[in-house]
Amino acid sequence: MTSPLNYLTIATKDPGSYLHALDALRLPKLQKQIAYLWTNEDYFRPLFLAAGLTSPRDVQTIEDFRGLPAFLDKARHRESQDASLQRYGHPLGLHLTTAPENAIHLAATSGTTGTPTFYVFTRKDLDITYRVLGRMFALSGLRPGDTTFHAFGLSLWLAGITYVQALEAYGARPVALGAEAGVPKILRYIQLTRPRALFATPSMVNQLIERCRDEIGVPVEALGLEIIFCSGEPGASQPLFRRRVKDHFGAKVFDATGGAWHNGTITCDSGQAYGMHYMAEDHCFRYDLVDPETKAPLELKDGAVGEAIHTALEYEAAPAFRNATGDVLKLHVGECPGCGHFGVRMDIVGRADDMLAIKGVKVYPAAIQDVVRQFLPHVSGELRIRLDAPPPRVEPPLRLVIEAGEATAEADWDGLGRAIEQRIRELLTFRPSVAIVPFASLPRSGAKTRLVEIAGRSS
Numbered sequence: 001m002t003s004p005l006n007y008l009t010i011a012t013k014d015p016g017s018y019l020h021a022l023d024a025l026r027l028p029k030l031q032k033q034i035a036y037l038w039t040n041e042d043y044f045r046p047l048f049l050a051a052g053l054t055s056p057r058d059v060q061t062i063e064d065f066r067g068l069p070a071f072l073d074k075a076r077h078r079e080s081q082d083a084s085l086q087r088y089g090h091p092l093g094l095h096l097t098t099a100p101e102n103a104i105h106l107a108a109t110s111g112t113t114g115t116p117t118f119y120v121f122t123r124k125d126l127d128i129t130y131r132v133l134g135r136m137f138a139l140s141g142l143r144p145g146d147t148t149f150h151a152f153g154l155s156l157w158l159a160g161i162t163y164v165q166a167l168e169a170y171g172a173r174p175v176a177l178g179a180e181a182g183v184p185k186i187l188r189y190i191q192l193t194r195p196r197a198l199f200a201t202p203s204m205v206n207q208l209i210e211r212c213r214d215e216i217g218v219p220v221e222a223l224g225l226e227i228i229f230c231s232g233e234p235g236a237s238q239p240l241f242r243r244r245v246k247d248h249f250g251a252k253v254f255d256a257t258g259g260a261w262h263n264g265t266i267t268c269d270s271g272q273a274y275g276m277h278y279m280a281e282d283h284c285f286r287y288d289l290v291d292p293e294t295k296a297p298l299e300l301k302d303g304a305v306g307e308a309i310h311t312a313l314e315y316e317a318a319p320a321f322r323n324a325t326g327d328v329l330k331l332h333v334g335e336c337p338g339c340g341h342f343g344v345r346m347d348i349v350g351r352a353d354d355m356l357a358i359k360g361v362k363v364y365p366a367a368i369q370d371v372v373r374q375f376l377p378h379v380s381g382e383l384r385i386r387l388d389a390p391p392p393r394v395e396p397p398l399r400l401v402i403e404a405g406e407a408t409a410e411a412d413w414d415g416l417g418r419a420i421e422q423r424i425r426e427l428l429t430f431r432p433s434v435a436i437v438p439f440a441s442l443p444r445s446g447a448k449t450r451l452v453e454i455a456g457r458s459s
């Protein structure tokens, strides 16, 4: 059987010519998409004109396309929805590029700031979404006919109903109980339905491990799950988490993102996570990287780090077109050390607005956290980055407050602090000032705890 990773027919194993071949694949689709968006007079055409284009034919090369500014981001998405609600009585956005009656499926983001932003799908958009997600399901080893268990939240999330319907289109049998049902009920229903694969966030997976014996009298291993498909929050690429899942469930674990505007990425089946493979290069340009500060296009090559601009190549309803995601990615172009596949992979490095600039060195809190976690169990894994003023500019040294591990003697704190300073110096090319504090002395508030604290601010 051919691997689901081989959905492209690019033969070259040279990173430069591989990316060149991808550009050649993208350009005609982009040109067609630009002509399509040009007909939208409420949103896209004015932006094209403001960017200096006089006709869709002005975009002749990928460089022409990459030279355009961002057309969409979260804030503009909300404004566009508000404006269409006022003007047309629907919340799908002025950037809706199809008749509202063609929009047959909705998903939304969490709306942490109040208003959700919608992902809108036509029938064709859904079909491509199912195809892309299907490649990811296949990579995880899922087979048509398998029972899967859905412990993602079902409430409007992409990983909710949209994934459930994609699983049905794939031929699987999703048991869509949802995270809303709570851990005890989820465990009982898994025991009852005997799924082969579990779809859940890393924090849900951790809770199932911790509570299984108390709730249903057996360890999670007895549930017989073979595949743990994670998404929705970071963590499933962490070596510690992957080992924990293997130890407790005896299952393979996959870290995935996808569903939004035909994007799809997933880790391959290897003990370690070597970044996430792009599963939709033919439908989506998700890593058009720009400098997070200047927004100038960056050269795409192995090792490039930048803020990702996302464009769906052939999306019909309210598409991402030069959508500034705020995600900072690191690209890998070449052979995957895990599975040997040649292609493009990425790691999520952080958020563009989290970037710190320390004497010209750009660093993301998540990268600092990764280095600190190399010192487990001597540290607990909890840390804070304390700044005197809002980022990005930081007057050195950067101050880190790091919790000692539960069994780390206070006499060892000093040496531990110096060792972490040294390792950060080696890996991230700046020397921080580390203070070790007692175990469990930093407040914990779940997966979304902010690593950065700014003096005088309570957030």
Ligand SMILES: [Zn+2]
Binding pocket: 267, 268, 269, 274, 277, 336, 337, 338, 339, 340, 341
């Ligand atoms: Zn791989």
